Amino acid sequence: MSVAVGAVPAAAADGPGPTAVAAGVRAPVDQEALRALMVPDEVASGTMVRVSAPGIRWTEATGGLSQDPAASFRIGSVTKLFTSTVVLQLVAEGRFALDTPVQRLLPGILPAHWAPITVGQLLSHTSGIGRPCVAPENPHAPTPAAVVATVTDPACPTPEYPVTRQQYNGINYFLAGMVIEKVTGRSYADEVQRRIARPLGLRHTYLPAPGDTSVPAPSLAAPSEVEPWAWAEGGMVSNAPDLERFLGALLRGRLLPPAQQRELFAMPALSQGARDPMSRAGLLRAELSDGTVVWGKTGSMQPYTNGVFGTSDGRRVLVYSxxxxxxxxxxxxxxxxxxxxxxx
Structure with a gap:
């Protein structure tokens, strides 16, 4: 997402319907620009946007989506930010390093003839692992190991080595979730709650149990009977206030020590030339035409397409779905x- 696009100031709100308060910020919210993007069209039938900054909070929803600012939705691959945060916390605790081979932490999961793949390569999408080439066992609710087997089957090609490019691949984060569970002895869902959700007071953020297709009321849109099988790669449920709080805390350094915080913004060499460059911690980097750099993540899980972005100091945060x-x-x-x- 590192492209030259027009920078337009904006902001966000807490109650039903649009509100905005601007005080002590560099620019007020441009409600017209945001609302123009929220009109139902060939891309979206309804849109929710929440933007916050010091002295500003603005939120609105269109197209029949819930006007409740606490409405929940499936966050898709935004889940990956929770996964990478837990991994970096474990690195800070000395459980392993970013250059530790996955094969050492998960013996027998990856083929013996594969070149070593490090934990850091998983987070930054520089592992060289290819796309799935076989269907998973029990495709409606596969286990993490079954998902990984879709790229390790003998019929699949060996990962690229040496790796020459950054290639986004959800399998990396299934492996990262498996590392979390192996090292801690607890479930991925429990670690997210213990390390992130409870400390930050994220009361609407969780990983559904296997087979749970529900979204708590109020939900942003009508529930979809889609199996939330994407786990540590894309299976979580949250809402806009929780995601705003999480990303703001992450960017401000509340969740990671300084050494790991630097990984959020460090760009791997293989990100050079990538269309949507990602940091060592898996954050998308977008540079606007006025030089503003924002960091975040997009994600989809039917029926939602989402994104969270913020400035590096966490002072302005966008959440949309x-x-x-x-x-x-x-x-x-x-x-x-x-x-x-x-x-x-």
Whole structure:
């Protein structure tokens, strides 16, 4: 997402309906720009946007989405930010290092003939692992090991080595979740609650149990009978206030010691030239036309397409979610860029 897009100031609110308070900030919210992007069209049938900064809070929803600012939704691959945060906390505790081979932590999970893949390569999507080439066992609710087996099957190609590019791949985060469980002896869901959700007071953020297709009321949109099988890669449920609090705390250094905090913003060499460059911790980096740099993550889990972005100091944060009309990745990417540009 490192592209030159127009920077438009914005902001966010807590009650039903649009409100905005601007005091001591560099620019007020441009409600017209945001609302223009929220009109139902060929990309989205309804959109929720929340933007916050010191003295500003603005939120609104269109297209029949819930006007309750605490409405819950599936966050998709935004889940990966929770996973990478837990991994970096474990690194800070000395449980392993970013350059520790996954094969050492998860013996027998990856084929013996594969070159070593490090934990850091998982987080930064520089592992070289390819796309799944076989269907998982029990595809409606596969285990993490079964998902990983879709790329380790003998019919699949060996990962790229040496790795020459950054390639986004959810399998990396299934492996990262497995590392978390192996090292801690507790479930991924429990570690997210113990290390992030409870300390930050994220009362609406959790990983559903296998087979749980529900979204707590109020939900942002009508529930979808989709199996939330994506686990540490994309299976969590949250809401806009919780995501705002989480990303703000992460960017401000409340969840990681200084050494691991630097990983949030460090760009691996292989991110050079990537269309959507990601940091060593798996954060997307987007640079706006006025030089503003924001960090965050996008994600989809039917029926939602979402994103969270913030400035590096965590002082301005955008959360959005829309119910998609199209699955065209180019249209989704364009909408994400436009929302980011309008919010910062």
């Amino acid at each position: 829309y119910t998609g009309v199209t699955r065209d990745p180019e249209l989704q990417r364009s909408r994400a860029l436009d929302l980011v540009a309008a919010a910062f």
